[in-house]
Every structure is written in structure tokens, then in C-alpha cells.
Amino acid sequence: MRDIHIVDSTEELAAEAVKHLQALLRCETVNPPGNESTAIEYIRSQFEAEGIEYRVLEVAPGRVNIWARIRGNGTKRPLLLLSHVDVVPVEREHWSVDPFGGTIHNGYIYGRGAVDTKSLTAKELTLFLHAARQAKAGEMTLSRDLIFLAVADEEQGGTYGMGWIVKNAPELIDVEYALNEGGGFAVEVGGKRIYVCSTAEKGSALIKLRATGDPGHGSVPHQRNAISCLANAVRRVSLAPLPLHVTATARALIATLAQTQKQPQQSLLPLVLKPLLSESLLGTLDTYIADALRAMLHNTASPTLLQAGYASNVIPGEATATLDGRLLPGQTPEMFVAELRRRIADPNVAVEVEGVTFNGHECEQDTELFTAIRDALAMHDPEALVSPYLLPAMTDSRFLVPRGIIAYGFDPMMPEPGWPSPQQMAHGHDERISVANVAFGLRVLQRVITQISA
Numbered sequence: 001m002r003d004i005h006i007v008d009s010t011e012e013l014a015a016e017a018v019k020h021l022q023a024l025l026r027c028e029t030v031n032p033p034g035n036e037s038t039a040i041e042y043i044r045s046q047f048e049a050e051g052i053e054y055r056v057l058e059v060a061p062g063r064v065n066i067w068a069r070i071r072g073n074g075t076k077r078p079l080l081l082l083s084h085v086d087v088v089p090v091e092r093e094h095w096s097v098d099p100f101g102g103t104i105h106n107g108y109i110y111g112r113g114a115v116d117t118k119s120l121t122a123k124e125l126t127l128f129l130h131a132a133r134q135a136k137a138g139e140m141t142l143s144r145d146l147i148f149l150a151v152a153d154e155e156q157g158g159t160y161g162m163g164w165i166v167k168n169a170p171e172l173i174d175v176e177y178a179l180n181e182g183g184g185f186a187v188e189v190g191g192k193r194i195y196v197c198s199t200a201e202k203g204s205a206l207i208k209l210r211a212t213g214d215p216g217h218g219s220v221p222h223q224r225n226a227i228s229c230l231a232n233a234v235r236r237v238s239l240a241p242l243p244l245h246v247t248a249t250a251r252a253l254i255a256t257l258a259q260t261q262k263q264p265q266q267s268l269l270p271l272v273l274k275p276l277l278s279e280s281l282l283g284t285l286d287t288y289i290a291d292a293l294r295a296m297l298h299n300t301a302s303p304t305l306l307q308a309g310y311a312s313n314v315i316p317g318e319a320t321a322t323l324d325g326r327l328l329p330g331q332t333p334e335m336f337v338a339e340l341r342r343r344i345a346d347p348n349v350a351v352e353v354e355g356v357t358f359n360g361h362e363c364e365q366d367t368e369l370f371t372a373i374r375d376a377l378a379m380h381d382p383e384a385l386v387s388p389y390l391l392p393a394m395t396d397s398r399f400l401v402p403r404g405i406i407a408y409g410f411d412p413m414m415p416e417p418g419w420p421s422p423q424q425m426a427h428g429h430d431e432r433i434s435v436a437n438v439a440f441g442l443r444v445l446q447r448v449i450t451q452i453s454a
Contacts, residue, residue: 010446013126014439018109020046021122021438022102024085025111031086033062034160036152039085039118040064043125043150052132057169063160065151067172070132072142072453077176079452080147080405081124084154084161084181084396087113094429108432116426117181119433120411121150123442124179127449142453147175154396157356162396166403177369177452178400182391182409184441185423186384189289190260195377196389197370198409200249203360204394205333207301207323207340209233210350215317222315226348227308230319233349234303237323241298242339244275245328249362249390250296256387257289273297295392299336300326322354326392329360358394361401363408369452373410376447380440381414412444413437 027038040056043066047054054068072078090099090112097103099112111118128148134140149172151161158164165172183198211233213226251273258269265284272281272293282290301323308319327336333353340351365388374386389409397407413422414437425431 010439010443013130014435014442016129017122017126017438017442018104018435020125021109021114021119022104022111024118024121025102025109025113026100027085028100029086030089030112031153031155034086034152034156035062036085037062037064039121040066040150040152043121046125046129050129050132051136052129055172057165059152059160059164063152065149065161065165068128068148070128070135070142070146072144072146074144076144076453078145078147078174079449080149080173080175080178080400081128082149082151082178082180082396082400082407083117083121083124084151085113085118085121086152086155086161087116087118088155088427091429096430099431104435107436108434109438110430110432112431114425114431114433115422116431117154117411119438119441120181123411123438123445124148125150126442127446131449144176144453146449146453147172149173151396158396158399162399166399170403173400173403173405175405177367178397178405178407179369179445179448180395180397180400180407180409181411182393182395182397183389184409184411185413185421186381186415187289187421188415189257189286190262192260193381193384193415194256194260195381195384195386195412196253197373197386198391198395198397199365199370199388200247200329200362200390201360201394201397201409202295202329202390202392203327203331203358203398205325205327205336205357206354207325207337208352208354209321209323209344210352211319211346212348212350213315213317213319216315218313218315225315226317226319227315229346229348230306230308230321233344233346234321236344237301237340238303241279241294242300242343244273244278244297245299245331246273246297247329247362247390248365249329249388250293252365252388253296253390254293256385259385292392295326296328296390299328299331299339300392301340327360329362329390331360333357358398361398362390363401363406367406369406369408369448372448372451373408375451376444377412379447380444410448412441414440
């Protein structure tokens with residue numbers, strides 16, 4: 001079997017990836033309403049030009065996904081390259097450039113989706129097209145099928161994207177491994193770079209707090225005010241973290257972080273996994289790192305919406321708050337609700353789950369794919385460390401893992417001194433990624449795909 005050489009000219013392919021990224025950024029795929037068809041049509045045209053096997057899946061008008069395949073020899077099960085092409089809305093008045101112009105300025109490519117996740121789409125598309133060219137020319141042999149999938153509706157729950165595909169076309173995702181968004185970025189800790197690979201994700205449960213009290217005239221205050229009752233409940237939830245739960249992923253990340261510390265911090269840091277010591281040790285870390293670790297060690301509930309009252313001189317009999325709940329792997333909505341009820345400890349406040357819930361997931365770390373990721377980063381950033389990571393949010397990987405697929409979030413991005421970290425740009429004003437980071441990510445992904453498909 002000949003070795004696979006996915007990229008033979010990084011500079012040329014990096015330029016191609018930038019071209020694809022600019023084209024995708026110029027497709028206004030804001031969700032809602034979505035209209036991913038413009039981006040999917042661009043990708044379709046690339047497959048058509050190269051004679052690649054593909055399938056377009058239009059779930060509703062304008063809500064479109066695209067799947068493509070390069071066939072391997074079947075020695076191993078397929079590898080899926082996954083991304084989404086819908087993006088969140090923009091506030092144009094806060095942008096210095098057209099958010100849908102694909103502008104390059106001072107070495108950065110600007111546009112909504114530049115980080116989340118059209119840059120990943122562009123890199124995966126570039127590598128996929130090049131692999132197809134080499135396969136067609138007889139210059140390479142794949143041990144496994146290489147699958148490309150760009151989907152709609154990730155930002156609004158996946159109803160028209162991956163959620164539809166798993167129900168209606170599961171044969172398209174019969175794969176062993178998947179590379180998706182959610183990790184790959186680097187953080188600087190103790191003078192060391194740590195690249196994180198998202199091997200786990202939190203689940204979600206939307207929570208409604210419903211406080212009841214006695215209605216009355218605003219001129220006669222009393223202690224049975226539903227708004228005051230609700231305010232106390234929200235304060236109790238927000239005052240301190242919920243109970244600590246340690247996952248294998250969090251344990252692995254803490255062990256990696258400890259490697260960046262000098263003594264005695266190196267020995268003390270693992271004690272952050274102990275309930276009685278956790279908060280005091282987190283307080284010694286950088287705020288950004290501490291907040292991330294806190295989210296990895298606890299179920300969380302962020303108040304996001306409040307509703308109460310209908311007139312300024314009437315004490316209402318009911319007040320509600322919506323909490324954005326995030327559940328650790330192994331935790332159920334029922335466990336989460338029980339934690340909140342114990343924390344609130346008020347019979348006048350009901351805790352209810354609203355809508356669809358998703359459980360968190362945790363993939364194994366001792367895999368051929370994780371080894372390939374570690375090896376690729378050792379080649380392209382030899383001084384850096386690599387660690388599993390628990391993403392406190394959700395991606396479309398949540399649809400794959402229950403099917404037995406090992407799905408990792410890995411979109412490689414190096415830190416850039418003097419600029420916001422790439423992951424902090426996601427959903428932000430002037431969202432952007434550097435041309436250099438596109439090239440870096442392309443090189444790393446090339447090595448991963450080469451090793452995993454040899």
C-alpha cells in the first residue's frame with residue numbers, strides 16, 4: 001500500500017483554502033432563517049468540477065446539506081470530515097468591515113463564520129478535493145473511505161441538518177471516526193502551549209424557574225412577592241457552583257495543566273478535583289482558565305430570561321426565569337433538576353425542564369485518531385502539549401456519538417500574541433482568522449488525515 005500524501009504543496013493549498021473561505025463567507029447563511037443553499041451550491045460546484053461522488057440533501061426550501069465520498073480500499077471504516085455552514089446573526093453597526101465580504105485586512109480574513117465554522121469547512125474541502133485529485137491520478141491509496149459532510153442548522157439545533165440526517169439517511173454517516181468543530185485551539189499556561197482536542201461535550205436542558213406568591217397592590221409590600229422569591233432563587237443558583245463531578249476528560253486535562261506548573265503548584269493543581277479544595281485552588285489561576293475548568297467540573301445554570309408583572313402598581317402572583325442548563329457527561333436532566341431544587345430550597349419555586357434535552361457525551365481517548373492528532377501537533381508545534389477537553393457547549397457531534405462514532409472536536413488554531421484568541425472570535429464582532437492560522441490548521445489536518453487513513 002502506498003503512503004497517502006494529502007498535501008504536496010502547502011503554500012498552494014493554503015491559498016486554495018483561503019479562496020474557498022472567502023467564497024463561503026460571502027454566502028449570507030445567517031440562521032435564522034438559514035438559507036444555507038448558497039454555500040452548499042458553491043461546494044457542489046467544486047465537487048462537480050472534480051467529478052466527485054456527492055449527494056445534496058434539501059430538507060426544506062433553502063435548508064440544504066451536502067455529502068461526498070472518496071472511496072478507499074475498505075481496510076478500515078470511513079473517516080468523516082464534518083462542519084456546518086450556517087452562522088449566527090450579526091450587528092452590522094459594530095463591524096469595521098462587511099461581515100459578508102470575505103475581506104482580508106492585515107493578514108486576517110474577516111467575516112461571520114470565519115471561525116465558526118466556515119474556516120473548518122474550507123480546510124476540509126481543500127484537503128478533500130486534493131485527495132480526490134491524487135486518487136484519480138493513481139498517486140494515493142486510502143485505507144478507508146473519506147467522507148465530507150457540510151450541514152445546515154447547527155446553530156439552531158440541527159433540525160434541518162444533522163438531526164435530519166441521522167433519522168432519514170443514517171447510511172451516509174456509517175463511519176468509525178469524525179473530525180468536527182469544538183476544539184483544536186491552543187491556550188498558553190505557564191509558558192506552555194496546550195492544544196485541546198474536544199473528546200467530550202456537555203448536554204443541555206432548558207430550565208424554567210416558576211415562583212408563585214400573593215398578588216396585591218404595589219403600595220402595600222409584603223413578604224410573599226413572587227418577584228422577590230424568584231430573585232432569591234436566581235441568586236442562590238448563581239452564588240456558587242453546583243456540586244462537583246469529575247469526568248475522565250477533566251482529569252486528563254488537569255494532569256496536562258499540572259505539567260506546565262512549577263512546584264508546589266504542580267502537586268497542588270490535581271487537588272482541584274477535590275470538592276473541599278476546588279474553589280480555593282481555582283482562585284489561584286487565570287480567570288479565563290478557572291472559568292473554563294469550573295464549567296468542566298460542574299453542571300451549570302445561567303439565568304438568561306426573566307418574566308414578571310403586567311403593571312407597575314401590581315405585585316404579580318407569578319414570576320419566571322429561564323436558565324440555560326448544561327449537563328456533564330453521565331448526568332441526566334433529573335439529576336440536574338434535583339441539584340437545583342436542593343440549592344434553591346424554596347417550595348414556592350418550581351423547577352421544570354422545558355423542551356428537548358440532550359445528554360452529554362465522553363468519547364474514549366486511547367484511539368488511533370487521538371494518536372494521529374498528537375503526532376501531527378508534535379510535528380508542527382513540537383514544544384506544545386496536547387490534551388483531551390470537555391467542551392462546555394454542544395456541537396453536531398452529539399448526534400454521532402450515540403451511534404458509536406468516535407467524534408472529536410479538532411480545528412487546529414495556534415495562539416496569536418496581541419490578538420484575541422481565535423476561539424474568542426466565534427460569534428463576536430469582526431470575527432476573523434489569520435491567513436497564517438488557516439495554513440497552520442491545513443498542515444496539521446493534513447497530517448492527521450494522512451496518518452489515520454494510511
